[in-house]
Amino acid sequence: xxxxxxxxPGMFVQEKEAVTLDCTYDTSDPSYGLFWYKQxxxxxxxxxxxxxxxxxxxxxxxxxxxxxxxxxxxxxLVISASQLGDSAMYFCAMRLNAGNMLTxxxxxxxMVKP
Amino acid sequence: xxxxxQNPRYLITVTGKKLTVTCSQNMNxxxxxxxxxxxxxxxxxxxxxxxxxxxxxxxxxxxxxxxxKEKRNFPLILESxxxxxxxxxxxxxxxxxxxxxxxxxxxxxxxxxxL
Numbered sequence: 001x002x003x004x005x006x007x008x009p010g011m012f013v014q015e016k017e018a019v020t021l022d023c024t025y026d027t028s029d030p031s032y033g034l035f036w037y038k039q040x041x042x043x044x045x046x047x048x049x050x051x052x053x054x055x056x057x058x059x060x061x062x063x064x065x066x067x068x069x070x071x072x073x074x075x076x077l078v079i080s081a082s083q084l085g086d087s088a089m090y091f092c093a094m095r096l097n098a099g100n101m102l103t104x105x106x107x108x109x110x111m112v113k114p
Numbered sequence: 115x116x117x118x119x120q121n122p123r124y125l126i127t128v129t130g131k132k133l134t135v136t137c138s139q140n141m142n143x144x145x146x147x148x149x150x151x152x153x154x155x156x157x158x159x160x161x162x163x164x165x166x167x168x169x170x171x172x173x174x175x176x177x178x179x180x181x182x183k184e185k186r187n188f189p190l191i192l193e194s195x196x197x198x199x200x201x202x203x204x205x206x207x208x209x210x211x212x213x214x215x216x217x218x219x220x221x222x223x224x225x226x227x228x229l
Contacts, residue, residue, distance in 0.1 A: 004156075009154075017193055022121070031163035033215055033216055035217065035218075038149065043202065043222065043223045043225075044222050044223065045204060045206075045218075047217050050215045050225075052215070067217070078209060080215075085155040091156060091157065093218075094159075095216050101147075101159050101162065101172060101173075102147070102159070102206075102218055103218075104149075104157040104158075106154060106155065106156040107126075107156050113209075
């Protein structure tokens, strides 16, 4: 079964600085997708970025980029130029392309300091 | 507007009183799923459905039932709720992975308290 690990329960970052949120995954299946979601204090789940296991380039979406290191099975989220509105819980998730389940990590709470 | 709608958003109930949390999506997605979120545990899948009349257990199905009689609806049923089912529940839908990224679209969440 696949597993997602986020080792940072909480992190602080200074406003306007970049921050990296760690995510490692474990699967023996070669075909999968990796996702990051943001959950602000209001509770909704917001999709941020997606990386396919066969994608050659790291995914980027505005200030978000995914540092995908397939051999190390890591999919770290990089947020550039942090903003106060980035304060939230962040979840890494994985879905096997042949599977039916999106598996989530335990989350990282990011707090942006002014 | 593309959305997943769940109701109720907040509910306080008592042990043993059956309840249903409704979920509806307007994106014609084949895949629908229920998750519960508990502090420190992330989101754990309860049940999922690949299509109408096709449902299967996720990681934590005990104490829950689902049905998928129509493509757009996927209600979560707690036949006899217990306090350990106090949680934040999310319904989500997506296309199947081979149809695209398989990104999940989430409802706004339903906070359930069982006394």
